[in-house]
Amino acid sequence: MSKIDLKGAGFATTAIHAGHSRDPEYGALATPIFQTSTYCFDTVEEGGDVFAGKTSKYTYARTGNPTVRTFEKKIAILEGAEDAIATGSGMGAISSALIGLLKTGDHVVTADTLYGCTDVVMREILPSFGIETTMVDTSDIAKIEAAIKPNTKIIYFEAAANPTMRITDVAAIAELKKKHAGIKIVVDNTFTPPPILCPIQLGADIVVHSVTKYLNGHGDVIGGVVVGTTEDVSLIKSRAVGKMTGAHQSPFNAYLIIRGMKTLDLRVRKHCANAQAMAEFLEKQAYVSAVYYPGLKSNGKDHEVAMKQFKDGLCTGMVSFEFKEGYNGKGAFENAKKLVNSLTLPGIGVSLGDPDSLIQHPASMTHANVTPEGRKEAGITDGLIRFSVGLEDVEDLIKDFENAAKAL
Ligand SMILES: Cc1ncc(COP(=O)(O)O)c(C=O)c1O
Structure with missing residues (x-):
């Protein structure tokens, strides 16, 4: 077992050690890759208890994997959040967060500058499911506030917009929640990962990343993650990433991402x-x-x-x-x-x-x-x-x- 206590540790120390529990059998320093699709039970009764939610154990890699879980714990700690759910790509994270949190009839206020595929999700895909979107310059708080409607459920933006580098003030937008209860703030933090910015610590509810970029940082992986409260993450996991849409991350990619995040x-x-x-x-x-x-x-x-x-x-x-x-x-x-x-x-x-x-x-x-x-x-x-x-x-x-x- 690891003796490391990260309370009060700096960012670099935390990035290296957070999420790991030293392999109890062999003491392996690096996180092992659990390259398995399924996990076996000792008895039918044990399997039944796990599926009934009476006990917790890995069952099938679409719904969870120990290597992927190490990455999820690491990024949740670094963002100052309760939990995280890893996805197969940044777009997997973005679409899962939106599918998990929205339903027909809801409204999203979003930025007029977004990564190209996110722009298509906002302009075409969400509206095709009866979810309305309004695109505004999110660096202007007054414009965001003017766009809010009674059915607005999400304000979504990139902390630094791709590609214009327009910066949105996370804390100022979080202030809007005081007047407009029930709206969740979702921030794409791909361009400004920790240690630069931790949006949840400034009042945002959910952070999404294209892990493909700085978090992995070596140009050899496609990956994503959604970070937030235990409640939001488990909702997104159950409605989107895990069982239902299968946008999960592979253990080998999680291993490379963990390795990349040490630096x-x-x-x-x-x-x-x-x-x-x-x-x-x-x-x-x-x-x-x-x-x-x-x-x-x-x-x-x-x-x-x-x-x-x-x-x-x-x-x-x-x-x-x-x-x-x-x-x-x-x-x-x-x-x-x-x-x-x-x-x-x-x-x-x-x-x-x-x-x-x-x-x-x-x-x-x-x-x-x-x-x-x-x-x-x-x-x-x-x-x-x-x-x-x-x-x-x-x-x-x-x-x-x-x-x-x-x-x-
Ligand atoms: C800001 C931003 N968000 C999301 C994505 C999508 O990430 P992925 O390519 O990992 O699906 C990208 C991709 O370039 C991006 O730049």
Whole structure:
């Protein structure tokens, strides 16, 4: 048994040890992978008791697995929540949370800027089940409040919006619950994972993550998680993730995620430092008309909210920037393509939060499935580029950008 007591421990210590109970049989340090679909009972009577809910034991991997449970406990502790339920992907987490908490006739207030697939869930899929959605700029509390109706059940947003880096004030939105009882606040914390932001500690009810990104952090897993109270998580588990829709996580993926999370603190701090340096560099480039990064003073209100709610001045490793129309007599999109195609270190790809830098063009990639009107509303122009700043030496990334800019 582990002797570790994490009471009062710092974030890095907690990220390494939380959720683990040392393997009692062999003392294995790493969490074993329980690669099994089913679990056996000693007797029919024992099986009957477990299925009747009289005793608790794993039964079948769609409804629970010890490796996956270790990850769930770890992320719940790091987010300061009661419980968590792991899913096969970030979209699995988002759709499970929504299916678990909503029913026909309900209404959701959500952001006008969201990850492309979440945008489709909000604009098309929920309405097709008779759930109404209203999309507003969630960085403006007055607009959220004006959109609330008697049947509003959820306010949903990304703490830092993908890809425009618009920052939403979690504590200010949580204040709205005092006037509008029964509304749950659901935050996609993918871009700003702990130690940057713990939305539940600021009054949110549920956090969802694409674990694919910073939490796993190595570009080799697709995964998701929903974090919240025991009551909400068990509702989501029973109505969506576990038995009914089977959006559960595989034990091998959970093993890789647990391994990745042991270095979460180190990685996130370096991603943020590199991103800050890249944002400051990009802001000085003649071909750039705007840099969206909450660590920059030029980002006004987004910067103010970030400094208030993010820990230790950490922001995110994500930087978006806009190309100047007409630079060297060329269009913004033409120059954006030229620069991105000339870079050598960042891969042209849609994921993020990996050690390897990744760069992409939201209008034709991550947000291609958003309608042109939706992209316009969200501020996703053809000249906008999203850069997931990796863990390389930032001097090398800057050199790469300087060389690539010669093509413009
Ligand atoms: C903010 C955000 N939320 C959710 C998702 C979906 O996650 P996944 O790809 O793990 O399903 C993404 C994917 O890029 C994302 O950027």
